[in-house]
Amino acid sequence: MDLEHSSISKPMIMAFHFLGALSHIQKTTTHSTFVCRCHRIRCAAYTSMALSTGGHSAWSRALLRGKLRRGGLRKRAVILQRPRKRAVRLEEGCQDGADVLRRLVPGSAGMDSAELLDETADYIRCLEEQVSLMRSIVNVVSSL
Amino acid sequence: MNENKFVLNSHQDGSEWQFNAPVMSVVPPNASFAGGLMSQMTRSPYLSTPMVDVFSPGQWNHPTSSPNMALGESNFASTSSINSIAVGKPVAISPRGMLVSTAPRIFPTSLPHFPVDSAFVERAARFSCFGSGSFSGINFFGPSPAMAPSNNEGIGDQVQKDELCENKTVLLQVDHESLNGSTMKNQGDQNSQIGNGESHVMIFPEDGLEGNTGSTDAALNSSSSDRGVNKRRKTVQDIERDPVQGGRQSSSETTKENIENKQKVEQINSKQSEKNGKDNSESAKDGYVHVRARRGQATNSHSLAERVRREKISERMKYLQELVPGCSKVTGKAVMLDEIINYVQSLQRQVEFLSMKLAAVNPQLDFGIEGLLAKNLLRTHGGSSSATGFSSEMIYPQAYPSQHNMVHTGISAMASHSDTFRRAISTQSTASGYKESPLQVQQMHIPWNEELITQMAYGANPSNPQNMDSKADDFAI
Numbered sequence: 001m002d003l004e005h006s007s008i009s010k011p012m013i014m015a016f017h018f019l020g021a022l023s024h025i026q027k028t029t030t031h032s033t034f035v036c037r038c039h040r041i042r043c044a045a046y047t048s049m050a051l052s053t054g055g056h057s058a059w060s061r062a063l064l065r066g067k068l069r070r071g072g073l074r075k076r077a078v079i080l081q082r083p084r085k086r087a088v089r090l091e092e093g094c095q096d097g098a099d100v101l102r103r104l105v106p107g108s109a110g111m112d113s114a115e116l117l118d119e120t121a122d123y124i125r126c127l128e129e130q131v132s133l134m135r136s137i138v139n140v141v142s143s144l
Numbered sequence: 145m146n147e148n149k150f151v152l153n154s155h156q157d158g159s160e161w162q163f164n165a166p167v168m169s170v171v172p173p174n175a176s177f178a179g180g181l182m183s184q185m186t187r188s189p190y191l192s193t194p195m196v197d198v199f200s201p202g203q204w205n206h207p208t209s210s211p212n213m214a215l216g217e218s219n220f221a222s223t224s225s226i227n228s229i230a231v232g233k234p235v236a237i238s239p240r241g242m243l244v245s246t247a248p249r250i251f252p253t254s255l256p257h258f259p260v261d262s263a264f265v266e267r268a269a270r271f272s273c274f275g276s277g278s279f280s281g282i283n284f285f286g287p288s289p290a291m292a293p294s295n296n297e298g299i300g301d302q303v304q305k306d307e308l309c310e311n312k313t314v315l316l317q318v319d320h321e322s323l324n325g326s327t328m329k330n331q332g333d334q335n336s337q338i339g340n341g342e343s344h345v346m347i348f349p350e351d352g353l354e355g356n357t358g359s360t361d362a363a364l365n366s367s368s369s370d371r372g373v374n375k376r377r378k379t380v381q382d383i384e385r386d387p388v389q390g391g392r393q394s395s396s397e398t399t400k401e402n403i404e405n406k407q408k409v410e411q412i413n414s415k416q417s418e419k420n421g422k423d424n425s426e427s428a429k430d431g432y433v434h435v436r437a438r439r440g441q442a443t444n445s446h447s448l449a450e451r452v453r454r455e456k457i458s459e460r461m462k463y464l465q466e467l468v469p470g471c472s473k474v475t476g477k478a479v480m481l482d483e484i485i486n487y488v489q490s491l492q493r494q495v496e497f498l499s500m501k502l503a504a505v506n507p508q509l510d511f512g513i514e515g516l517l518a519k520n521l522l523r524t525h526g527g528s529s530s531a532t533g534f535s536s537e538m539i540y541p542q543a544y545p546s547q548h549n550m551v552h553t554g555i556s557a558m559a560s561h562s563d564t565f566r567r568a569i570s571t572q573s574t575a576s577g578y579k580e581s582p583l584q585v586q587q588m589h590i591p592w593n594e595e596l597i598t599q600m601a602y603g604a605n606p607s608n609p610q611n612m613d614s615k616a617d618d619f620a621i
Contacts, residue, residue, distance in 0.1 A: 022502065034503055034504070037503040038496075038499055038500045038503040041499040041502050041503050042495060042496055042499040045495050045498075045499055046495075097478065097481065098481055100485050101481065101484065101485055101488070104485060104488045104489065104492070105488070113453075113457050114453065114456045114457050114460060117457065117460035117461065117463075117464060118460060120464065120484060120488065121460065121463055121464050121467055123488065124464075124467050124468070124484075124487065124488060124491065125467065127488070127491040127492065127495065128491065130495060131491055131494045131495060131498065134495065134498040134499070134502065135498060137502065138498055138501050138502060138505070141502070141505045142501075142505055
């Protein structure tokens with residue numbers, strides 16, 4: 001295991017997975033409807049987003065947990081189980097008026113404000129990268 | 145000009161405007177109370193020019209030397225008859241009696257307790273601003289409690305002192321709020337700590353200091369005039385001795401707000417910052433949490449923890465402010481939260497929209513791009529093909545150890561599109577149904593504007609994160 005392997009940049013990993021998923025979808029959904037394909041591509045986008053963070057953030061783990069469960073890979077979902085050491089804390093930290101944000105950011109339901117803001121920052125960063133990646137792919141593809 | 149600085153402090157944070165409004169409203173009405181002399185001093189809600197002189201420690205012990213003092217005394221004499229006038233305003237001064245009397249409508253009738261004595265006036269003036277209120281903001285107070293009395297003395301006018309006290313408390317609280325980024329709740333706490341319904345005007349802390357044991361705090365906390373006077377003199381002397389050390393001390397503090405305090409105070413007065421430093425060094429009794437209670441703040445565990453929490457949140461809000469475009473000028477947690485929510489929603493909508501676009505163009509193109517990616521990755525991360533197959537596998541487990549299995553499927557998917565992966569594929573069992581398709585690289589001679597493909601195709605070093613960062617930038621269109 002070379003340490004340098006872990007220095008692959010995040011956008012590259014994201015592109016790697018996303019493109020792989022795209023090609024997979026393209027091959028396997030020729031008969032599907034447009035909406036179905038849209039949905040699958042969106043899922044692929046979020047999955048590649050979550051994968052690129054390396055599981056450091058709670059939102060990525062929550063995303064992947066959801067995807068795995070849906071995919072029926074129960075065994076693998078166990079890997080992503082968040083340790084249940086923290087119950088949902090209804091202290092003042094949770095009642096910050098940030099409930100909308102909690103709904104938006106996956107897996108952030110049981111966090112207090114500080115962690116929520118951390119997660120949000122990470123989520124925003126990944127979203128931006130994903131959007132830029134998708135935009136560039138669309139550009140390339142549509143310019144062909 | 146100090147008053148300019150005061151204005152600056154109160155204007156620095158938009159969130160404080162909410163506090164400003166209720167707080168500042170106290171001042172004008174009070175200003176209207178005074179007589180003609182008072183009106184001179186209260187022309188502006190902030191400290192007027194004569195106050196500047198007061199800040200110099202020299203005048204501390206010689207209030208009579210200042211012209212204001214004479215003015216004040218005469219004013220005092222003229223208004224001494226007003227002692228008995230009832231006032232419905234801030235109470236903190238009331239125990240002082242003297243001072244209260246000069247601003248008739250401000251103070252309750254319990255005024256004429258104290259003899260009208262110029263020396264007493266000085267002391268009372270000094271203490272009037274240190275009434276039984278909890279001190280909320282320190283920075284501003286930069287000239288802080290020690291300076292405040294000196295200011296009052298310098299002016300010598302009780303009314304003026306009161307006004308100044310009020311002004312300073314107002315400003316101080318405002319500044320404090322701004323520094324903290326605290327919510328109304330915080331202010332509510334402060335007000336409750338003050339102990340009287342009124343106010344935000346009379347902030348002075350001393351009573352709020354529970355854990356501070358420094359000499360300055362003791363001085364401030366003491367309600368007896370003589371003791372307080374003496375100690376305050378000492379503190380002032382201390383301030384004079386090392387005006388800058390406080391700034392240095394505060395620079396070593398860990399809390400962000402202290403740093404902010406220091407910066408702001410230094411704008412105003414180096415002595416003020418020094419005062420902060422002293423307060424900070426004194427109040428750092430709790431080594432458990434690396435937070436120093438600022439001067440005038442309660443140091444029990446609850447408020448400390450709250451303060452830490454608030455600081456953390458404001459820190460993160462600042463980071464988010466940079467992340468979200470166009471939010472550098474937005475101040476206030478609520479507005480910032482709204483902006484963040486909007487931004488996240490817009491990003492998610494963009495993802496949906498782009499996925500729709502991709503779904504529309506998908507059938508037209510064979511995505512052999514990932515083959516290029518895989519090839520490049522393999523090329524740079526492994527020698528032999530079989531080894532590369534495994535090495536590429538190894539990459540991901542390191543990146544995300546919890547998703548080993550997912551990675552396997554991902555890698556095998558990639559492998560299916562590249563000749564070099566074929567041997568690797570044979571050595572692993574893939575759960576996915578990826579077919580091996582001919583590498584469609586030739587179809588992908590796309591003039592990518594982005595450098596991604598060129599770098600990937602020609603073996604750019606992907607282990608150099610900067611390359612990808614630039615590529616990521618190129619992704620943005």
